[in-house]
Amino acid sequence: MSTIDDAASDAARDAARDDAAARQRTPGQLTGSAIVVALVSAISGMLYGYDTGIISGALLQITKDFQIEENWKQFIAASILLGAVIGALTCSFLSERIGRKTTLLMLAVIFAVGALGCAVAPDPLLLSVGRLVLGFAVGGATQTAPMYVAELAPPKYRGRLVLCFQIAIGVGIVIATIVGASESVPWRWSIGAACVPALLMLGLLLRLPESPRWLVKHDDRDRAREVLARVRPENYDTDGELEEMAALAREEETANTRGWSGLRKAWVRPALILGCGIAIFTQLSGIEMIIYYSPTILTDNGFDESVALQVSVALGVTYLVAQLVGLSIIDKVGRRRLTLIMIPGAAVSLFVLGALFVTGNSGRDSVPFIITCLVLFMLFNAGGLQLMGWLTGSETYPLAVRPAGTAAQSAALWGTNLLITLTLLTLISGIGVGPSMWLYGLFNVAAWLFVYFRMPDLTGRSLEEIETKLAKGEFRPADFAR
Template sequence: MSSIGSAPGKPEVARADTPGQLTGAVVIVALVSAVSGMLYGYDTGIISGALLQITKDFGIAESWKQVIAASILLGAVVGALTCSSLSERRGRKGTLVMLAVVFVVGALWCALSPNPVVLSLGRLVLGFAVGGATQTAPMYVAELAPPKYRGRLVLCFQIAIGVGIVIATIVGASEAIPWRWSIGVAAVPAAIMLALLLRLPESPRWLVKQDRRDDATEVLSRVRPSGYDVEDELDEMAQLAREEKTAATRGWSGLREKWVRPAVILGCGIAVFTQLSGIEMIIYYSPTILTDNGFSTSVALDVSVALGVSYLVAQLVGLTIIDRVGRRRLTLIMIPGAALSLFVLGWLFVSGHSGRDSVPFIIACLVVFMLFNAGGLQLMGWLTGSETYPLAVRPAGTAAQSAVLWGTNLLITLTLLTLISGIGVGSSMWLYGLFNVAAWLFVYFRMPDLTGRSLEEIEGKLSDGTFRPSDFAR
């Protein structure tokens, strides 16, 4: 972003040196938006433990388990794609309000389902809200946050996913709460989110695009430090909005433009590898995998809690250090640890060391994987989409990235149990370990370090053709 000073012809005003100071208003926006991330983590994670109860209640086989687990992901693909145009027409806030309503309806639908068909349809509806939120919430926060804190504020969404997963695993491990109650209770935070969203401002960048500069001025004055002159920031937004309206590079067709392509490759590539790294395999199916290999149900559910807590702890640590260490460096440091843990885990199963005596080693490998994966690559999944794409194609770009992420997740969820039945647990772990190696190579060659860069500066790098990792070295 250009340096901020008094606009030509305007008197100096007392204000912060930069727009980088964090205000309570921006924090509140990030926290309320993060509730949708918590719902994502809870609604996807609760199926891990609930599936054991659902299997008994409905008497379903392996194929139905995969369909019930995956239906929310199909809905997420549809939600991610649909909410791209919705966020452009209704605004970022308006879209999130609509999604909060869908979260409530979807949770209650699932809780009241009389059979696996209706349950799968309910999770499809719930998935629409999950996918739409992952497309809209990070973009909403990124467009309100100062560059200095954008990474950490957007990652509040990611941290909230971890909180949702932990809560879901604890609820599942209790075994005392019927699955209908454990799924339906998600309607409560969704209703709270809806009530709070009605009091939040719209994205100033979206308001400027709608020729509502006065409204954008009011919003920026609310979310920037007292005394800060918002005019320079608004001028920069307005200039980009004018360029967007006259540019050939717009919307979905703009994603095919040569100068935008590096952002699309980075965003969609990261989306694919966050899923191929094995995180969803562990979250969704770890109790099923462990019980199928001789673990008791109580032990398997306790392990899922430990994994959920490990996920959250790693995310919190990553949140505190990411802007100091840098997105690229942190990811490159963490991926090898995740890969190694999967290779060791695969060896334990392939070599026959998966019995009672090896339980501590299996659990250790799972926890180590979760720490390295959640504290590195997973942090990048939603952050890259919120800050990489140019303004004119940002809704389409984030929608495409979310759809790719959820589509990959859907493919994994629909095939994992079948894959394990075909090649075994150990070989499956090795395959996902190799995916982590591929992820490291992708990050090394394709991912610049965007830490501390304004959205406008990142767009400038793309338009200049200087979006390689070496071009962002400080």
């Protein structure tokens, strides 16, 4: 029996695909409920960007208030990432067991509690615990929110609504850098302010339904039909979509390759290597190093605090602009081609930046050059490799192992982020800023080689086509050449 037969019968898959394609062509407008679903996802993405980005500027104030050294700085910054690893893995299980909406309701409460806990923390240890709690919500949101939107959004608008999450991350980072650069907002207020959008997210979720796909999987087709009628425009073929969901649910129940054990199957392994490899390289490329620590690195090397914080704002804005531009052209240029074009620019930026520090050209006269290198790095990195981090998870894994695959990929991303954040300042103290930048430049070279040899171009390919190629062992770049 062929491996693709493990996933589903060809007849059921073809029928579901034909029905989905017909609905994709069906005109219709977004309902108010569908827009609110996208708004909830956007708020969770903004909280992700804000809660991870606010530490960049706040760390300067926290250092003065608590009189802490590099080890504590790293621990405070990294604690949110440890929580994110735990949250991503835990919420993969919870979203399947208790539902997407219920999981997001829980995460909204945790977002608010974590933000308030950080705001009133009397010492660095309890601040770190508060950020660990926040991290659980961040990791859980990255696992659950895009999936919730994808399962509720009309097929015609699914891609655009899911992308609201990724764009909102950039918005959150920009807001965090602006708040941090103001210098007039105490760090307790800036961190605690995140409870406001968290409570808004909670209020909106209370008005929203559960995912219809989750309801179908749990044999509640009547409620699923009611949900579809609520989030689809009038005269939409909700019965046809409901049948498709039921067919896919049956496929998952009868598949031999499914869940965490399915990730160990030989034919699934190339997807796991690609997804986790891309996730790891998005972090090894240096993006979080720049977002978290650029103000600290610059002030430690003689820059005025106000200049360092203004640079942080410029980097946040560049991140958002690069993401918007990248998302607008990615389907035209192609995922693989765009990534291969952009990575060398990021690598060269880090090599030049490292050379400025190694040669002693890091004083006031070199400020424009240093800022230019940082901005160019952010432009090339955010507009290329960073786009692939979450996108590959939604496209690469077979249907029956997709929740487990995306959870493993999220854990790999957050785990690598955690390792970098815990070691970066120690690394810089040991070998200096310049050699550290060179090391991350070499990571970008390794990322380019990984993409070149392992990442096929999935642009324009249906999920069924990708899964079929994977099952046949045709998952190298050459196998997807047109």
